[in-house]
Amino acid sequence: MKRKTLDILVGLGLVVLAGLLLVAGLVLTSNANFANDYVKDQLGQQQISFKPAAALTAEEKESACLVKYAGQQLTTGKQAECYANEFIGLHLKSIAGGKTYSQLGDVQTELKAQIAALPKDDPAAVGLQKQLTDTNAARETVFKGESLRGLLLTSYGFSEFGVKAGQAALVAYFAAGLMLLLGAAGLIHAAATPATKGFAVPEPAVKTSSEDLLNA
Numbered sequence: 001m002k003r004k005t006l007d008i009l010v011g012l013g014l015v016v017l018a019g020l021l022l023v024a025g026l027v028l029t030s031n032a033n034f035a036n037d038y039v040k041d042q043l044g045q046q047q048i049s050f051k052p053a054a055a056l057t058a059e060e061k062e063s064a065c066l067v068k069y070a071g072q073q074l075t076t077g078k079q080a081e082c083y084a085n086e087f088i089g090l091h092l093k094s095i096a097g098g099k100t101y102s103q104l105g106d107v108q109t110e111l112k113a114q115i116a117a118l119p120k121d122d123p124a125a126v127g128l129q130k131q132l133t134d135t136n137a138a139r140e141t142v143f144k145g146e147s148l149r150g151l152l153l154t155s156y157g158f159s160e161f162g163v164k165a166g167q168a169a170l171v172a173y174f175a176a177g178l179m180l181l182l183g184a185a186g187l188i189h190a191a192a193t194p195a196t197k198g199f200a201v202p203e204p205a206v207k208t209s210s211e212d213l214l215n216a
Contacts, residue, residue, distance in 0.1 A: 011186030018179035025172035035162025048074040077159025084152035096138040104139040
């Protein structure tokens with residue numbers, strides 16, 4: 001094969017590969033923009049704002065992100081993660097001893113069974129009924145908190161896909177630029193290479209005379 005032909009083939013192949021990488025980068029950028037815009041729109045509709053710095057409790061001030069985002073409206077995935085874990089998560093721990101919605105359901109069942117086992121006029125039933133009322137209220141509050149926390153963390157997870165897509169797009173753009181430069185270099189080399197020059201042409205064999213063999 002002629003060296004000029006090989007350079008042209010390799011150069012054109014690299015240019016085509018650069019074009020494919022550029023298209024991939026554009027697709028990834030589009031996906032990243034969609035994810036970021038979607039998360040921002042959805043979170044913005046909730047009209048959630050972080051507490052002002054002056055209103056933070058001593059326990060809340062221990063969270064770096066609550067201090068960082070103090071007073072801001074929640075519109076990004078990182079903010080959603082902070083609000084879900086550091087604010088809602090913190091306050092859920094103070095409800096019913098930190099029991100989850102499922103665990104409070106077990107408490108409800110146990111209290112109902114105890115009340116049902118007592119006579120209606122038993123004084124102990126009043127205390128148990130109050131415990132059940134408090135547990136019902138706590139379970140409803142925990143349910144709302146856990147639901148909101150789950151939705152916010154879902155938004156955070158979706159935003160992370162956008163971040164990863166953006167990072168992948170940058171890699172694709174860099175690789176496309178590199179392939180384009182290498183392809184252009186190959187085509188330039190092809191233009192400067194004589195059409196008759198071969199590629200990896202073997203060196204001609206050296207003939208050895210009988211006299212050379214005798215002198216060896």
